[in-house]
Amino acid sequence: MAAHKLSIIVPVFNTGEYLRTRAFPSLVRLPRFEQIHVHLIDDGSTYSETRDAVSELAAAHLNVTAFFHEPGGSGSASRPRNTGIDLSDTEFLGFLDPDDEFLGSGPWPLVEALEAHPSAELAIGQQQRIYGDRTEQVNNVSHYTRRRHASGAWPAGGDVLTSAQFRPTNLSSFLVRTAWLKEKGLRQVVGAVGQDSLFFRQVFAAASAFVPSAEKIYAYHAETPGSMVNTVTADYFAKCLVRERAQVDWLRSAGLFDDYVESGFERSFAWYLPRLRRMPKDRREEARAILRTIAELYVKPEEHRWRYPEAMAFFRRPSVPSLEGLKPLSGVAKRRARKTAEAAVAAGRRFSSSVRTRRHLDQ
Numbered sequence: 001m002a003a004h005k006l007s008i009i010v011p012v013f014n015t016g017e018y019l020r021t022r023a024f025p026s027l028v029r030l031p032r033f034e035q036i037h038v039h040l041i042d043d044g045s046t047y048s049e050t051r052d053a054v055s056e057l058a059a060a061h062l063n064v065t066a067f068f069h070e071p072g073g074s075g076s077a078s079r080p081r082n083t084g085i086d087l088s089d090t091e092f093l094g095f096l097d098p099d100d101e102f103l104g105s106g107p108w109p110l111v112e113a114l115e116a117h118p119s120a121e122l123a124i125g126q127q128q129r130i131y132g133d134r135t136e137q138v139n140n141v142s143h144y145t146r147r148r149h150a151s152g153a154w155p156a157g158g159d160v161l162t163s164a165q166f167r168p169t170n171l172s173s174f175l176v177r178t179a180w181l182k183e184k185g186l187r188q189v190v191g192a193v194g195q196d197s198l199f200f201r202q203v204f205a206a207a208s209a210f211v212p213s214a215e216k217i218y219a220y221h222a223e224t225p226g227s228m229v230n231t232v233t234a235d236y237f238a239k240c241l242v243r244e245r246a247q248v249d250w251l252r253s254a255g256l257f258d259d260y261v262e263s264g265f266e267r268s269f270a271w272y273l274p275r276l277r278r279m280p281k282d283r284r285e286e287a288r289a290i291l292r293t294i295a296e297l298y299v300k301p302e303e304h305r306w307r308y309p310e311a312m313a314f315f316r317r318p319s320v321p322s323l324e325g326l327k328p329l330s331g332v333a334k335r336r337a338r339k340t341a342e343a344a345v346a347a348g349r350r351f352s353s354s355v356r357t358r359r360h361l362d363q
Contacts, residue, residue: 003035004035004090005035006035006036007037007038007039007084007087007094007178008027008036008093008095009080009084009094009095009096010023010024010039010041011041011043011081011095011097011098012040012041012042012043012045012053012054012098013073013080014045014047015098015099016047016049016050016052016053017049018098018224019040019050019053019054019098020053023099024057026096026101026102026103026106030105032108033063034062034063036063037064038063038064038065039065039067040058040064041066041067041083042068042069043069043073043077043080044070044072044073045073046072051068054068065087067083067087069083075190076190076191076193076239077097077195077196078188078189078190078195079190081095082188082190085181085182090178091177092110092175092177093175093178094110094176095171095172096218099224102172103217103219104215105215107175107217109213109215110124110211110213110215111175113212114177114211116211117153120153120210121156121177121180121206121207121208121209122175122177122210123212124141124144124210124211124212124213125173125174125214125215125217126138126214126215126217127169127172127216127218128219129219129220129222130219130220130221130222131222131223137216140169140173141169144160144204144210144212146163153210154209154210155208156208157207157208158205158255161201162256162259162260165267166259166263166264167264168197168198168200170196170220171196171199172217172220173217174200184206186202186206191242192240192242192246193236193242193243195243198246201247232275232276233283234283234286234287234290236275237276237290237294240290240294241294244294244297245297248298265298265299266311267308269295270308270310270311272291273310273314276288295315301315302315302317304317306319307319308321
């Protein structure tokens, strides 16, 4: 059996169908699949089909192992990911959710980048974000590549994270050195939503250098039915609060709290507000109270000068929005205009087809 060079951790909870049809096939298609140690970590699935899928895939491949937590689940992917970190003993480590997939050569370009630059603790690649009506190309590194290291790697750390306005990259788009990650003791917050964004910020801030890659590593399916991010309830926002409290503790200990409030907080807070509108109106009050609590972790909402129109409306504090604050509304307007144009083109084609059909029948 080939020596394992890379560990990929796949957290699983009642997602056996996606594991079988999306994530795992993308792993098997990778070059040098036999050099990857795949950790399928079940978080206590209550569906027997999912537990069977994990067991069968592990039994069918020498480089795949299964781990089962007690039934019931922990409430997020953090616990199984942390378990996977504990079990990994390869040189490099990465993650893949069961409802997403690797593209092309997947994480191997990142392995090669880290091998070429021993001073770097992590490598970051590009991704696709797939929606029902479109696919977006996401540049994960443009905000972090301001000035180059002499060695060919790029600087990481808290200062670079601040200059990038604390923008995170997707968990499956980067690899880390396993021994370094364990030495730093970095863990994901159990029972939280959005813990992968906090985890990336912690990893990037702790690193001294990273290597970017132009390769598309990974496809994120943004509208997977039943996924935690797409199932918006008051419990969802409560789990966000768990993450936010842990983030505040980390920001203060890392000396980055004031920087985050200045350059990262409001963008992250405004991200919540469209999700609030997905809830039935008669169930929003509890979620609104949680969001207010989240804001109060960072600022005094009644005194803060809000720069995003969504946040101004939420707190009923009108002000002059910043250009940065207007960008989300601009994006919404562009998508609506594109959908309107596509609908008009489709209607025109249907009309033309109808006219041709009538002419044919009249002949």
